[in-house]
Amino acid sequence: YMDIQFPPFLQKGDKVVIVSPSSKIDKQFLKGAKKRIESWGVKVVMGKHAGGSSGRYAGTISQRLKDLQDAMDDPKVKAILCSRGGYGAVHLVDKIDFTAFREHPKWLLGFSDITALHNLFQKNGYASLHSLMEPEEGPCVAYLKDILFGNLPVYTCEKHKLNRQGTAEGILRGGNMAVAYGLRGTPYDIPAEGTILFLEDVSERPHAIERMMYNLKLGGVLEKLSGLIIGQFTEYEENMSLGKELYGALADLVKEYDYPICFDFPVGHVTANFPMINGAEVTL
Numbered sequence: 001y002m003d004i005q006f007p008p009f010l011q012k013g014d015k016v017v018i019v020s021p022s023s024k025i026d027k028q029f030l031k032g033a034k035k036r037i038e039s040w041g042v043k044v045v046m047g048k049h050a051g052g053s054s055g056r057y058a059g060t061i062s063q064r065l066k067d068l069q070d071a072m073d074d075p076k077v078k079a080i081l082c083s084r085g086g087y088g089a090v091h092l093v094d095k096i097d098f099t100a101f102r103e104h105p106k107w108l109l110g111f112s113d114i115t116a117l118h119n120l121f122q123k124n125g126y127a128s129l130h131s132l133m134e135p136e137e138g139p140c141v142a143y144l145k146d147i148l149f150g151n152l153p154v155y156t157c158e159k160h161k162l163n164r165q166g167t168a169e170g171i172l173r174g175g176n177m178a179v180a181y182g183l184r185g186t187p188y189d190i191p192a193e194g195t196i197l198f199l200e201d202v203s204e205r206p207h208a209i210e211r212m213m214y215n216l217k218l219g220g221v222l223e224k225l226s227g228l229i230i231g232q233f234t235e236y237e238e239n240m241s242l243g244k245e246l247y248g249a250l251a252d253l254v255k256e257y258d259y260p261i262c263f264d265f266p267v268g269h270v271t272a273n274f275p276m277i278n279g280a281e282v283t284l
Helices: 028-039 061-073 099-104 112-123 139-148 177-181 206-218 246-251
Strands: 015-019 043-046 077-082 106-111 128-132 169-176 195-204 229-236 261-264 277-280 281-283
Touching: 015 061, 028 043, 061 099, 077 206, 106 112, 106 277, 112 128, 112 169, 112 277, 128 139, 169 177, 169 277, 177 195, 177 206, 229 246, 229 277, 229 281, 246 261
Parallel strands: 015 043, 015 077, 077 106, 106 128, 169 195, 195 229, 229 261
Antiparallel strands: 128 277, 169 281
16 A cells, blocks of 8 residues: 555644635634534634635635645644535645645545545545534534544444445545546546545436446446445435436446445435545455
């Protein structure tokens, strides 16, 4: 495996910055997130443009870039929470400088559109946290806090009839399917070899998801994986347009491989969105 470095875990009193690299967000959400995270005993600071607005974005490209770069460059910051996804992180991917970050690595938190930044961080050799962004009470927030303070969890989920049994070890990578798909064929693509891949998406039609999955198949990605985790695909109409349910269509696509596959895992645009460490060595 490529050597992936974990940033230092948090301690009480550490500094956390909230930034908005993608779409704009309601300032009430920002206040709520700040309050929740401060209850963990850390100091929370807002990026200058975290509550900003420029069209659908939380600021111009240069404003969003500066907030993220400043947070990455600050030696006192131990974690960067992205306030929300939406769209826009792709604007920043080729403009981020890791020079100062390498001296003081820190955790990046977020999901959905933030998958683009997770890919970037892994390319640069750092683990990051695919996790919920507006922390409400619940088990996922407890898991998130645990991970940030160095207690790594073991997850179990309900069995699914399409699961393929087995055991695999590999590097956990993945996130939002459409966002990752948008980086295929670029230097920010996820490497397939030795990867346990997890995928989720929201508001994508079944045939669009199947098309993206075929790209992974025809591109030789699926055959090289060590394991596969199919998360939550939500907010679409299950109209059997593929002749069967979406999960069934995806299961057909991967039936020739022999690695373990987990369906219906709690990750995605849902309340039960378990935090996943992109870049961690895991056993499935």
